[in-house]
Amino acid sequence: MKRSEFVKRIFALSLLTTTTGSLFARIIRSKEQTLIVYLSRTNNTKAIAQMIQKELGGDLLLLELAKPYPEDYKKTVDQVSNENETGYLPELPTKVYDIGRYNTIFIGYPTWDMQLPPPMKSFLTNHDLRNKTIVPFNTNAGYGLGTSVETIKKLSKSSKVLEPFKIEGGKERDGILFVMKGEKEKQAQIKIKKWLLELQLIK
Numbered sequence: 156m157k158r159s160e161f162v163k164r165i166f167a168l169s170l171l172t173t174t175t176g177s178l179f180a181r182i183i184r185s186k187e188q189t190l191i192v193y194l195s196r197t198n199n200t201k202a203i204a205q206m207i208q209k210e211l212g213g214d215l216l217l218l219e220l221a222k223p224y225p226e227d228y229k230k231t232v233d234q235v236s237n238e239n240e241t242g243y244l245p246e247l248p249t250k251v252y253d254i255g256r257y258n259t260i261f262i263g264y265p266t267w268d269m270q271l272p273p274p275m276k277s278f279l280t281n282h283d284l285r286n287k288t289i290v291p292f293n294t295n296a297g298y299g300l301g302t303s304v305e306t307i308k309k310l311s312k313s314s315k316v317l318e319p320f321k322i323e324g325g326k327e328r329d330g331i332l333f334v335m336k337g338e339k340e341k342q343a344q345i346k347i348k349k350w351l352l353e354l355q356l357i358k
């Protein structure tokens with residue numbers, strides 16, 4: 156890597172800091188004006204985020220939590236349900252200070268409680284997403300997107316929200332965790348390509 160390119164990359168990374176001052180969010184690659192931000196507990200949504208990045212490029216950002224959810228599924232379900240009822244927005248250690256440089260922001264999440272997960276509500280609330288193109292993508296246990304896209308539209312103000320991608324992922328309730336491998340992974344790759352073509356984000 157040339158020195159100038161290295162400096163440019165470090166600069167891009169340094170624009171992402173945590174509120175505690177420690178570096179950095181997990182940016183895998185710094186390129187273009189696309190940000191792919193995702194929340195993932197059992198890595199299905201993460202796999203989809205990585206497939207999108209492979210097709211399109213862009214910066215990949217895992218949404219981390221100041222206080223992670225319990226490992227226990229049932230306890231997590233109860234906590235999420237409570238947060239949804241009270242409108243509690245969990246604290247995120249990460250803020251993307253240079254959000255202005257991105258035109259297109261992919262928002263990836265699992266369906267939780269038939270809603271947008273509270274941490275993603277926090278992310279959308281904490282960032283100025285006016286006049287962006289927002290592209291939702293989702294994995295779920297077979298029950299679909301719930302109210303998540305309506306919530307994204309509400310929280311991203313005047314941004315244009317494109318047609319979401321959704322695919323069946325894990326079923327943690329039944330002990331089925333990561334499924335994006337083998338034939339399922341291939342199907343997902345084909346489905347993502349078709350979706351991005353339809354959105355005219357790739358040619």
Ligand SMILES: Cc1cc2nc3c(=O)[nH]c(=O)nc-3n(C[C@H](O)[C@H](O)[C@H](O)COP(=O)(O)O)c2cc1C
Nearest residue numbers: 195196197198199200265267268269296298324325
């Ligand atoms: C707290 C919690 C709540 C969930 N609620 C739903 C739901 O309401 N509907 C649904 O289809 N799947 C639900 N799921 C299943 C996840 O959406 C599904 O397993 C998804 O693929 C997980 O993505 P991940 O591997 O990226 O974490 C829930 C999972 C968790 C952990």
